[in-house]
Amino acid sequence: MRALDAVDFELRAGELLVLLGASGSGKSTLLNILGGLDMPTTGTVRFQGEELTGADEDTLTDYRRHHVGFVFQFYNLIPSLTARENVALVTDIADDPLEPEEALSLVGLGERLDHFPAQLSGGEQQRVAIARAVAKRPSLLLCDEPTGALDFRTGILVLEVIERVNRELGTASAIITHNAPIAELADRVVTLADGRVQSERHPHRALSARDLNW
């Protein structure tokens, strides 16, 4: 069985894309391939004209290190590091990063720099994760169900941050979700089902995050 089949798909600079699909539709596999965590068995993946398919381990590590920012459903913060240090993890190894404080201000956490993850709420932890993802000024921000573990109000707050990062830093962003209303803040929405692209539409940011409702 194929997780993805005949997916011909492009993510453009500065674009805010929502990948919509039910669980098992192949959207996470697509995101993992885009992020250099996984490789398709056939087909090709290119990043800024460079072929990623068949790249070795070191090239992929380098790709993730310099170009990709990840945001996960369960935040994946390092519990032994404070908010500032979690961001510094990335800024220490990136080429032209934001200051950790700057990245955290961007997500509205300028006041909670020295808190450990266990001292932060779920929404705050997710915002630290976003700050960590964007601090390296990635070319690509990949968010896997970023609101999946959050309540409605906190989820909106997180989406606002992603929207703002995309707008202010011009980072190409892809949000994976099974939550259809979120699609309305995208430039473009791609719907996946059974590993294939089912439809593609262009809401052109019909709503901003704060106007969403679900």
Place this chain on the structure above:
Amino acid sequence: MFVSALNRKLLRELGQLKGQVLTIALVLASGITSFIGLRGTYECLERARDAYYDRYNFAHAFVNLERAPESLRTRIETLAGVASVQTRISEQVTLPMLGMPRPAYGRMLSLPASGSGGLNAVVLRTGRLPLLDHDDEVAVLESFAEAHGLRPGDEIPAVLNGKLRRLRVVGSVLSPEFVYAIRPGAIVNDPQRYAVLWMTRGALASAFRLESAFNELVLRLQPGASEPAVLAALDRLLVPYGGDGAYPRRRQISDQMLSTELGQLAALGGMVPLIFLGVAAFLINLVLGRLISLQRPEIATLKAVGYENGEIARHYLGLVSFVLLPSGLLGALGGVVLGRFVLGIYGALFGFPDLAFGFPFSLFGFALLVSAGAATLGALFAVRSATRLPPAEAMHAPAPARYRRSILERIGLGALAGPSGLMVLREVQRRPLRTLLSSLGVAGATALLILGRFGLDSLDSYLEGTLRREQRQALTVVFSHPVSSRVTGQLARVPGVITAESVRSIPVRARHEQRKRDSVLIGLPEHATLRRLVERNGKLLPLSSDGVLMTTKLSEILGVRVGERLELELRQGERSTVHPVVAGLVDESLGLSIYATSEVVANLEGNQASVSSVLVDVEPAFVPALEQQLRKSPQVIDVSDLRADSQRLRDMNSDVMDVWTFVAITLAASVILGVVYNNARISLSARSRDLASLRVLGFSRAEISRVLIGGLAIEVLIAVPLGLWLGRRWGELFMSGVDQEMFRWAVVVAPTTYAMATVVTLLAATASALWVRRNLDHLDLIAVLKNRE
């Protein structure tokens, strides 16, 4: 066979934990190996000794005297507490063996009239005992016979009472009195140069003109008899006959050496297995603790469907039995190999009639029981936390770990570490007990490495100090009886001789207030350059005519201080009692001697300037000529070369120590592997999510390895200095078990030994960590990130 579902679960989990189970089993097996190997050998030797002493009637007390009539024997037999008495003749002889530059030193003993039997009975190994009317027949100690390839019928030259004779060897024997056969005054046994020979009483009596008389007495006590009372009664009776003090079995040199070795072996057999048991208990606790925290939902489910706490506890304790089984088998096997090896060493050193390593079933049972106890104890802490959980609570994930800033950060050094360094530091600080116990485990292994090597370092340091500072002679020439001090001058004029200094030794009994101890008074030239006396701080201590110097240990035993007077009862010659002042204390590693200038000793003796031995410094090229000359002198009983003896002692020890070092490295590596591997596996399991997150963020494998291994590195870095210190302390503890009146070697650990222990520890730790690091290559980034912890 019916296997319950719960047991199936256990078996499958064992499959997943096989690396951990194996390494813990290895640690436990090392514990059982060392216990069976060391303690087993100890018990085997102790049994062999007791059986030997008992069967061949080894005496309880010994007296040397000048000459007493045989008729005195009946009076001694009637002393209260005496069970049986044997009088005999004991004389020193020299054996100018062909092909040896210096003659062998021999002790000639008379056989009882019955031949075999009696006290200190000999064990015939080859041939037969001398026959009554055959005056030239001797039986020789087996070790000497073997060293010279002597067979019954061979002849050997011997100087008896100044006359060279040819004696016919008719058999070789062992004796409980010479289990460890060492030349008087020597530092190491030398079967080539030390012989004990047995002759018929009549033959020996006529050679030394001791017909109807004896000069040595051995006796056995009645059960419950007071040893001091019998010894005192013997002294009272025998002083008029030149008795130089009755002494008990424990002061008999062979028994003393045997006891010392046994004591060391017992200490080792108690100390070493403890390290392994402690580490194994800790590791089982670590592994089970992690397994149980991962299985909270399973435990909750088991409880929810009606399993009782006892059943769940037994389920996890089942894991312990799977560790015990292979360790028991491996440990038993290793124990037998180690035991045979160690017994082989002692077998070569000690003359026992039969010595075989029997498998010590009771020890094995005990080792299994203690191992099971230690392992269960380790497991119980972990299991208790599982059974205490209410099912509803167990269904939830445990509360997230809380971290604090580390001590280094609070003192402002946090910036140096960087975020990944901080991850390491905070993790270490969050589990201080685990860090401490892991470090202690590794430190135990490092200490073990030092324990296997410090003996040789201490010996080297002792020999070096002795040869360089205290005993600088090339040869020691010993006379059968005191000779005139003119001999020293004659020796000094022999070509090639640089210096010759006389030594006078007189057995004495030293008393101060109520305390007394047998000792030797040694007279040396006032400005001696060969035999020198040294204080605690290494400073030379000059002899003066104002008083005597004594070893610090003897002053402690007698409770006498510098400036006080002590009573010395001379047990040779005039036998006067004198009261010299203690002028200073000498720090020597061997014996309990008292020193004075030759003049003082001559005065105490009644102005006879006599000499017991002469120390000679000689040009190496002239040694053979000097030895040739000394061979001809009937008064010279022994010529010894301390440097050669030291080298021999060192070589003997060094061979054994090399094997010990190998054994210690193997055992220590198993501990380090167990601690580091299991710690790393647990860290990996507990932190795989963090590590996978770092990989996704763009960290390379090498970078996340540093995060994983950083904590272990800290534990090992704490462990190394702790282990080096601990090793030295154990060495001291070990040496304190040795008879301090005999040996007082300073415990010395050479820099090379510290370096060896450090390198082996670091190598073993690195290899174990690298083994775990392979698992990082298989870290499933996607799976880890999909799950909430």
